[in-house]
Every structure is written in structure tokens, then in C-alpha cells.
Amino acid sequence: SQTIHQWPATLVQPVGSPLSLECTVEGTSNPNLYWYRQAAGRGLQLLFYSVGIGQISSEVPQNLSASRPQDRQFILSSKKLLLSDSGFYLCAWTTGNTIYFGEGSWLTVV
Amino acid sequence: GNSVTQMEGPVTLSEEAFLTINCTYTATGYPSLFWYVQYPGEGLQLLLKATKADDKGSNKGFEATYRKETTSFHLEKGSVQVSDSAVYFCALRDSDTDKLIFGTGTRLQVFP
Numbered sequence: 001s002q003t004i005h006q007w008p009a010t011l012v013q014p015v016g017s018p019l020s021l022e023c024t025v026e027g028t029s030n031p032n033l034y035w036y037r038q039a040a041g042r043g044l045q046l047l048f049y050s051v052g053i054g055q056i057s058s059e060v061p062q063n064l065s066a067s068r069p070q071d072r073q074f075i076l077s078s079k080k081l082l083l084s085d086s087g088f089y090l091c092a093w094t095t096g097n098t099i100y101f102g103e104g105s106w107l108t109v110v
Numbered sequence: 111g112n113s114v115t116q117m118e119g120p121v122t123l124s125e126e127a128f129l130t131i132n133c134t135y136t137a138t139g140y141p142s143l144f145w146y147v148q149y150p151g152e153g154l155q156l157l158l159k160a161t162k163a164d165d166k167g168s169n170k171g172f173e174a175t176y177r178k179e180t181t182s183f184h185l186e187k188g189s190v191q192v193s194d195s196a197v198y199f200c201a202l203r204d205s206d207t208d209k210l211i212f213g214t215g216t217r218l219q220v221f222p
Binding site (some may be wrong): 059092103 | 144153156199207209212213215
């Protein structure tokens with residue numbers, strides 16, 4: 001079966017600290033992978049998407065970066081977090097017209 | 111670029127009222143269209159989808175028709191329930207790039 005795992009589920013980090021959120025997919029190969037952020041009271045914003053290993057498209061200028069070191073692994077990172085990075089981060093992948101979301105990661109920057 | 115525009119919320123209705131949440135899109139090519147729902151404290155769930163013009167997606171009493179002539183995909187339900195209270199997201203998937211673009215979401219509040 002096809003599944004997607006995302007961790008950690010919750011994270012409280014001080015301003016200026018680094019970040020690493022990881023997402024892995026099982027049961028498929030060469031998926032399209034996405035990172036979204038949902039800030040409090042706001043909609044879902046596409047941050048990055050990837051159609052293959054090492055291929056990352058950034059949708060908005062920001063303090064974050066993404067990497068895809070393996071076919072089914074997608075990592076969201078930051079070298080120095082800002083308060084405005086707080087939010088709910090979702091990893092997703094697609095096959096055909098089916099979209100699968102991870103469980104999400106709540107990030108609070110303090 | 112591609113974009114999705116949803117009506118602003120919150121939408122407040124009494125139980126058994128008729129629901130419409132408007133969604134329009136801008137896209138090149140022939141995108142697939144989706145409605146997602148996010149219940150309080152939970153992640154996003156696919157509600158319904160349509161992959162080509164004039165298709166109607168339906169699920170749990172909700173319907174939306176892919177209207178290419180008006181570039182719309184409005185969500186409707188004939189009789190809402192309190193349990194339908196959630197945030198609803200309209201989304202499109204670009205046929206050329208596979209990018210998924212979401213609207214800002216519309217909060218629905220249904221009161222008994």
C-alpha cells in the first residue's frame with residue numbers, strides 16, 4: 001500500500017535555531033513531492049515541489065529550503081528560524097490525480 | 111501563473127440550509143480540480159474531484175461541477191449538518207507541471 005510519513009509531529013524551536021522536517025513515501029517510485037505551509041488562520045501555501053531527485057522548485061522567497069536526496073525522501077530545512085516560520089507544515093505526493101498528505105508537523109518558533 | 115480564488119469566510123448557516131462556496135481558477139491548459147476539507151484539529155481530506163470540463167464530483171452530499179466556460183468549481187450541498195463545520199479548500203493540479211495550488215480556504219460554521 002502507499003503511505004507517507006512525516007516527522008516530527010510537533011516542534012518548538014527558538015528563533016535562530018535550525019530546522020529539519022522529514023517526509024518519506026512508501027509504496028511508489030518517482031512521486032511528485034510537495035511541501036505546504038498553513039499559517040494560523042490562513043490558507044495552504046505551496047512552498048516547494050519536486051518532480052525528481054535533486055529537482056526542487058521554490059514557489060515563494062523565504063527562509064526555508066528543501067532537498068530531495070533520495071527518490072522517496074523530501075526534507076524541509078532552515079538554517080535560522082524566524083517567528084514567522086511558525087505554522088503547520090504538510091508534505092504531500094501525487095500519483096495520477098490522487099493526492100496523499102502526510103500527518104503534518106506543527107512548528108512553533110518562540 | 112495558476113491560481114485559485116475562493117470566497118472569504120466564515121460562512122455561517124443554520125442546519126439544513128443550502129450551501130454554496132464559490133471557487134474560480136486561473137490556469138493554462140486543462141487542470142484537474144479538487145475540494146478538500148479540514149475538520150477541526152485534523153489534516154486535509156479529499157472531498158471530491160473533477161478531471162475535465164463538465165465533470166461533476168460528488169461525495170457525502172457535496173457536489174461541484176467543472177465549468178470551463180466560467181473557470182469555476184463551486185461547492186454545493188443541499189442540506190448542511192452541524193458535522194459539516196470545517197474549512198474547505200479548493201485546489202487545482204496543473205496538467206503540465208503537476209503543481210498543486212490551493213485556495214485560501216473557506217470556513218463553514220453550521221449551527222443547530
